[in-house]
Structure formats: C-alpha cells, structure tokens
Amino acid sequence: MTETAPRPTLEAVAARAGVSRATVSRVVNGGEGVREPLVERVLRAVEELGYVPNQAARSLVTKRHDAVAVVIAEPETRVFADPFFALQLRGISKELTAHDSQLVLLLTEGRADHARVGRYLAGGHVDGALVFSLHLDDPLPELVQRAGVPTVFGGRPDWGEGNRSVYVDSDNRGGAREAVRYLVGLGRRRVGHITGALDQTSAVDRLDGFRDVMVDADPRLIAEGDFTPAGGERAMRLLLERCPDLDAVFAANDLAASGALRVLRAQGRRVPEDVAVVGFDDMLPVAEQTDPPLTTIRQDIEEMGRLMARLLLRALDRRGTSLDDGPGADDGPSGVVLPTTLVRRASA
Amino acid sequence: MTETAPRPTLEAVAARAGVSRATVSRVVNGGEGVREPLVERVLRAVEELGYVPNQAARSLVTKRHDAVAVVIAEPETRVFADPFFALQLRGISKELTAHDSQLVLLLTEGRADHARVGRYLAGGHVDGALVFSLHLDDPLPELVQRAGVPTVFGGRPDWGEGNRSVYVDSDNRGGAREAVRYLVGLGRRRVGHITGALDQTSAVDRLDGFRDVMVDADPRLIAEGDFTPAGGERAMRLLLERCPDLDAVFAANDLAASGALRVLRAQGRRVPEDVAVVGFDDMLPVAEQTDPPLTTIRQDIEEMGRLMARLLLRALDRRGTSLDDGPGADDGPSGVVLPTTLVRRASA
C-alpha cells in the first residue's frame, strides 16, 4: 500500500510562519481579522508544509462534523433493482459537496444493523441524517428520532399527522391521478391498476390517486404487484383474466409496466390500440427501452435528493445561529412534496 | 427537527460507577485486565447513562478512524445507468460493517471535485480508500497515490506493470474468451463484437478476449459501442450492414446486448436461430427481461465489492501490528481477478 507520513500540525505551521497557533487557526478558517502580510505568511507556510487540518481535533472542540449520514434501509428491495437509489445519492452528494459536508453511507439490512445505526447516530459522528424509510412498519424513523439527530426523511414516513417530522416526497397521489385522468381522457373506460408493494407509502399513495379518479372502480381492476417486472407480469395476467374487456392499465412503476407490456404482447393485445399503458418514475433505461416506449409519470429523483440535503443543511445552519431550535419551532411545512409530470411516449 | 441533548462523557460514567476514567475506557474497549465486578459496574453505568464514546476524541489520540472512503468517479457514466454501482456498494458495506468501519462516499464529477477528494483523503479522515477508476486517463489513481492513503482499486487501473497498486477486477478477458468460444462451439463462424466504451479497461480487456479467440477476425466484425442500449443499437446496425452474413454477436455488456436484440428483431433476424447473442454482466433486471432472455457472462459484482473491502481492511490491520508495512512489502498479488461464468439462457 502506501506509507503514512506524519502530517504537519497547526503548531508546525505557526512555527514556520513565525506566528501563534491562534493566528494560523484564524487564517485557516477564513482569515477574518488578520492583517494581510500575516495572512500571506501563514498561507505560504501552509502551502510549503502541505498542512491539512485534523478534522478530529477540530470536531472535538466545535462539535461540528461537516458530515451527514445517509441511511438506506433494506437494500435487498427494489432500491437496488433500479437506478433510483443512485440518482438520489447523486443529488444528495452534489448538495452536500457544495456545503463542504461529507456523506456517510449507512446501508442496513435487518434488525441487527438497526442497533448499529442507532449507536452511530447517537455517537455524534454526524451533524444530521437523511433517512430513507420505505416500509410501513420500519423501526428506523423511531430509532433515529430517539438518537436525537436532526433528520430529513426521504418518502413520507408512515406516521400519523401528529408527528411533524420533515420529509421530502414526490406527489405520488397527484401523479397517479394525472396518469389515470390521462387514460380516461383518451376515452378508456376500463382502466386497471397494478399496485406497487403495498407496504410502502409510495404504493399506497399511488393506489389512492388511482381511486380518486376511478371513484367506484370495479375492485377486480386492481391487482397487487411489488414494483418488479415479474410482479407486473403476474398482476397483468390476473387483470386480463378477470377483466378481458380492460382497455388501459396504470402500473405503479415503470418496471412493473415493462412486465405488463410483455404479457400484453404475449397475449396478442396491441399497445396502445387495445390496451393503453402508463407507468410511473420515468426511469430512462426502462421507460425508453420498452416496446413500445412507455408513457409515464416522471419524478425528479435527483432533485428529491438535493432537496432533502438542502433542507437538512438549512436546519443545521439555523440551529447554529438562532435560539428557538426546538422541535417544530419553525412553522414551515414539515413535508415537502415535489410535483410530477406526465411524459408521453407511445404506450398511451 | 430534534433537540441536541448533551451526551454523557467518560467522566460521567466514571463518576457514576465510582471508578476512574481509565477504567471505564478499558472496559469500553474490551475490558481486558479489569476485574469482573468492576466491569459489571461500569457496564451498568454505561447502560444507564446511554453512553456512547465520542469518536472524534478517540480518533484524536488513536489516529484511527474506523472509516473508509469509497471514491466513485464520474457518476454521469454508466455506473448510474445500471445497478452495478449499488451492488458494489452493498458488498463493500457488508464487509465494512462486519469490521465496524464506516463508509464515507465520495462522488466526483470532474476536476473541481478531484481537488476536494485529494484534500479529504490527505486530511486523514479515513483509514483507507476504495477507488473506482473506470477511465483510462483518470487522474484519480495518481492523486490518491499522492495522498498517501492505503488504497484498493476497483477495476484494473490503466497503469504499466511497474505500478504494483492493489486492485480487484473481474476476469474480463477470460470471460470474453469464454463467450466467444461458446459461440464458436455452437458452430457460428461469423462472430461480431460490440465493444464497450474503449476508454475503460474493462472494455479493452473484453475486446482483447474476443480477439484471443477470433485470431484474425475480419475487422469489420468489430463495432464500437459504449455500454448503453443506444450504443448497442447503433453498433448492431453497423455490423449488419457491413456483414450481412454475420451469425453471432458478443456484446460487451447486457445493456448493449439488449439494444442489439432490438435491432435484430426489427430487421427480422431470429435470435438465436439466425444470430446468436451473448452479453456480459448478467445484470438480472436486464438479462432476464430481454426477448429472448440473454445468455451472458456473469460477474459477481457484490463479491467484488466485498473483496475490495476485505483486502483493504486486511492491509490496515497488518499495518497496525507488523513492522514492514512499506509499499509493496508483502509479496502477495497486487491484482486479484475474479472468475466469471457463462449463464445460458435463450439468446445463444
């Protein structure tokens, strides 16, 4: 590997520049209130010695870490099947970078890891946390709450209205409504729905959106899926069997829609002539590659990540300056919902 | 958000347990050489107070961080288009977790970020780094080297044999050979190749593997792609145009193969009867969903991540105990190459 050269300390820089440690510290942290010639000298010494501040020492006194934890639960699930996760991370990373914060990734799979995450969060390693809690009965939100770390959730946590935890979500319900309305506007009357995994709020919300429009839909027009292509296939077959006269399908995500498309083709139904199909996500590698390309509801995943990070960082900054930083002290919205847009391609 | 309760310190635990700080420290770090009754008392106090050690303070004295940086360059590229990246991270995360190490993720996109990464690595925040350097002229390896942090690379870096940097890679060349041999074994004589992005070692290695078998292949049977479905389509069209008599194609990855499949279907060639197709990766959401399902070369991405982490951690552990931890001190292999396997499905 490589050798570990002992890094120079503040002390060394101070000696070299012929000033005190305090002055070096000031310069390194912005140079406020230090006269120009000294600043120069210090900067030169820093340069020559290749000095980089020791973050551990700094954190010890400032209690800041310039780091944020990103907790992603159960990577077994669909999070890993599509680029969702990666895009989200990219958005978060960009925002954190711009704020000079580091991203500490905590992947969990199961109860054992929960304890570890709790300990880590409580251990004061990070200034805040971004938590993706996809499942309805996830213990993570509760746990994070207890750790006492400022947190923003990705996706609406499954909590009553009483809890004012901050979260960012897509307008799943509104998007679903738009999808179904679009199908209805196309003249379709027998619109089916392939749900997502119903233990996730996003799937529940999309189902609700479907119901908002198809007010008293034939219950046989709703088939449960799980956000996977295989689940989409199964659900599509069921739908076709129960309602052969079906003329449109709204699938809870693009992956499921791709499965549905395959079944429709196999059974000789033309898309969109016989059955129109709309997905959700606008996951490019999926939506653009299906045959026919998928009409779908687009959500801006990367922006979601960005926004989560921004919200957290803002809260952390406030904390530093203002006094009323108690829970729910600010009267802003506790949930931010991002709009979705319909993307027309060939499937509907 | 949430309030920041002041966390109890070692001092507090010591007071509560009626012992010295030193004793608490010993217990917290394994309890060696502390008599049983005291251990009990301390543990109880820790429990009651909910004490969690402050990592910053600990790092300050131990110079260990129990954290490893994962550097991923240019997330714009295909890394984000397929679950590659996520799987790799999962493998890494599992191994690090088992070793009580944290994963600090550094995503970079461009030169500006390089400087930041360099600074971070040099700043001594982490014990080591796992670096994915996909591109041939990537400045990252060089930079990391200079930062003086123990590093394991993901994918063979583009370096001469002189450099003994540690890396983990799939047997791209061997896998490609196996794919092409399989096609030849099927009786195919006009085997084409759709390359990956040739600025990545993996693409180059796969092309080399292809050439190993098709020793003096008609150069027109090789078309440059870029690991994307669109690139696969373009290359396939070109191939068909140049060599209408082609009877098999080896694509550098599954995504490209899926594009090729679409073009073949559109042009009325039956797969595998007229043209047999083999991919690379065995990216499940892709390979299983194509029509027909893809015969492909499987690489175990998650295991790659795991292995990278394991190699790094082992090196770090050695460093602590042994004396000869200089660069290249051990005579073990500097590159570990994981085997690939052929997965037969319907496309060949």
Added chain:
DNA sequence: GTGAAAGCGCTAACAA
C-alpha cells in the same frame, strides 16, 4: 488491577 496525569490537534475566550 487501578488511578493519576499527560497530551492528541484544534478552537475560542480573554488579555494584551
């Protein structure tokens, strides 16, 4: 086996 004390590298009062 246990405690006292020094100090890791830095920031933040406070003095000068």
Added chain:
DNA sequence: TTGTTAGCGCTTTCAC
C-alpha cells in the same frame, strides 16, 4: 490585530 491559555473527550504510559 495578535498571542496566551484553557479545555474539547478520549487513550495511554507510568506509578502505585
């Protein structure tokens, strides 16, 4: 403006 000083919370000799 600059320097002096006192810790931040922990580990680690070194005595006892």
